[in-house]
Amino acid sequence: MKFLAQTLSLLVCFTFFTSQAQDLTLHGTLTRANHQTYVELPFTVPTGISRISVDFSYTGRELHTTIDLGLFDSERFRGWSGGNKHAFTVSESDATPSYLPGPIRPGTWKLILGVPNLREGVTSTYEAHIHLSRATDIPSGSTFSAAPLRSGPAWYRGDLHMHDAHSDGSCQSQAGQKVPCPLYKTVEAATARGLDFIAISDHNTTSHFDAMQELQPYFDRLLLIPAREITTFDGHANVFGPTAFIDFRLTSPSVPDLNHLLDQVESLHGLISINHPSQPTGEACMGCGWSVPNTDYRRIPAIEAVNGNNAETRISGIPFWQARLNEGLRITAIGGSDNHNAEAPPASNVGHPTTVVYAKELSETSILNAIRAGHVFIDTEGTKDRTIGITAQANATTAIMGDSIKAPAGQTVHFTLHMLHLEGAHPEIIEDGEPTTLLASSPITGPDAEKSFDLPSDGKHHWLRVNIRSNTGTLLLVGNPIYLNLLTLR
Ligand SMILES: [Zn+2]
Ligand SMILES: [Zn+2]
Known part of the structure; x- marks a missing residue:
């Protein structure tokens, strides 16, 4: 098992939507050098966050690029969804299957990218949108569904x-x-x-x-x-x-x-x-x-x-x-x-x-x-x-x-x-x-x-x-x- 800390091509962007909710985006590129390695994308979770939702995308699927996903919190393993989910959420009470519910402790969390396949000469660009929310945020939508189940009055x-x-x-x-x-x-x-x-x-x-x-x-x-x-x-x-x-x-x-x-x-x-x-x-x-x-x-x-x-x-x-x-x-x-x-x-x-x-x-x-x-x-x-x-x-x-x-x-x-x-x-x-x-x-x-x-x-x-x-x-x-x-x- 190889780990490669990736720092050079990782960028972190913060977006503050309200005084409380906070979004950040981790984006960067992977090349053949990352083939069959695990890349750690660290991000900071401030105090008072109750739910973390991740939406991940990357380029190069048509060239058989595959990127797996997993998560560690500031203390322990929080789950692995491999290549089967591009979005997931974790909170104290519930988490998307593949992930573990539990306390959202402040500190450095790591999104883990596994790279089973990345061909020679191919560059893949990835983007992880991470939404950090607090229990006191004004809710919008549904807790368990990203979109309305039916539209219209x-x-x-x-x-x-x-x-x-x-x-x-x-x-x-x-x-x-x-x-x-x-x-x-x-x-x-x-x-x-x-x-x-x-x-x-x-x-x-x-x-x-x-x-x-x-x-x-x-x-x-x-x-x-x-x-x-x-x-x-x-x-x-x-x-x-x-x-x-x-x-x-x-x-x-x-x-x-x-x-x-x-x-x-x-x-x-x-x-x-x-x-x-x-x-x-x-x-x-x-x-x-x-x-x-x-x-x-x-x-x-x-x-x-x-x-x-x-x-x-x-x-x-x-x-x-x-x-x-x-x-x-x-x-x-x-x-x-x-x-x-x-x-x-x-x-x-x-x-x-x-x-x-x-x-x-x-x-x-x-x-x-x-x-x-x-x-x-x-x-x-x-x-x-x-x-x-x-x-x-x-x-x-x-x-x-x-x-x-x-x-x-x-x-x-x-x-x-x-x-x-x-x-x-x-x-x-x-x-x-x-x-x-x-x-x-x-x-x-x-x-x-x-x-x-x-x-x-x-x-x-x-x-x-x-x-x-x-x-x-x-x-x-x-x-x-x-x-x-x-x-x-x-
Ligand atoms: Zn009763
Ligand atoms: Zn009752």
Whole structure:
């Protein structure tokens, strides 16, 4: 094995994109002198970096030049992908297969180029783009996919709450034993249900992200969103987006109160949602209901209003959510199956309920931003096609679900409902938490229906949303509100 330190033809260029994120490019040339040697390309990793992503290219493939790739951190070997990958990422929790997740220690790291073949007389030019990011950088795109999985605005359907072997998800082994259920089973179940995205939310851990990193390139129609269920003695809440550790030990010296927890979530640009807030808490399920003292709901962007099939049970999260809306807050209702067995029968299966999100594209930031914006309804039965869109018009302004619209006293607000695949069902208009007679006894005819009504504004703050119920009264869809004259926007 021959090593050749290459210094003369190596150039390092730095690009600072923001005050935090940093890119650098290593480029240079290789010749026959490098044939069957290993070339070390050192680069400096500053303190506070949480993820390193490398994109490598070189010339001369048509002349059978081959350059392999590997990585050493400041202390140890971090992986070898040979000639099988031109791009990879490593972070504390996850890494591209061939590479090892683990701490991103500051110091001198080395990209290793192996040169199995470089012909006499041939010069190969290489370039390695290295992106160094911090956990506090504003995210763009998706953690596990370089490109959006689908482009264009649409209603995207997903499940935001599920468990697997990395927490208490279980299923039957080959021999029929109850065993921790491998994460891929959850992903397969979501695929079979035709979902567009899932957030896998194991309890407090970050160990499932490495499996998600491996699965995403294969499941390239199903967006995998990193999540965890922050599980405390006083309540559960999902955090979507970050992969860095969040100290969940509420009431311990490190996290004395909820604000310390929310500070962590916000610094990592995570989206937090209180889970199953109205469940009873006690020895059967400690901390399952939300009982965190002095919760500042202005810092809570989402609530899991429907958990599994609880939409109309006494433990439904809908009344809890609506009570917050009646306090003048703008909080998005979402749903989650809380699936703990990817092979469970359909009634408790993945995608039941489905959270349906109107997003600009199928990427993590677009989905999470659309949830923050409230462009969301919940399909309690997790169908593939039931859809409710609602718009409000006042003067020349139009609002959709989740938006706020200004309407001075005396102004008429014109609402339009657009409903797909809901024949025989009927809308139920909720204003400030109470069902109204608007559009009462007005069944939906046809697979593509529109209904509208006018509401005179009194100039005060109100919120108005739509449920869709079946002809037997079953709650099918739970819409998020349009807010009238909302004073504070998150
Ligand atoms: Zn829970
Ligand atoms: Zn859960």
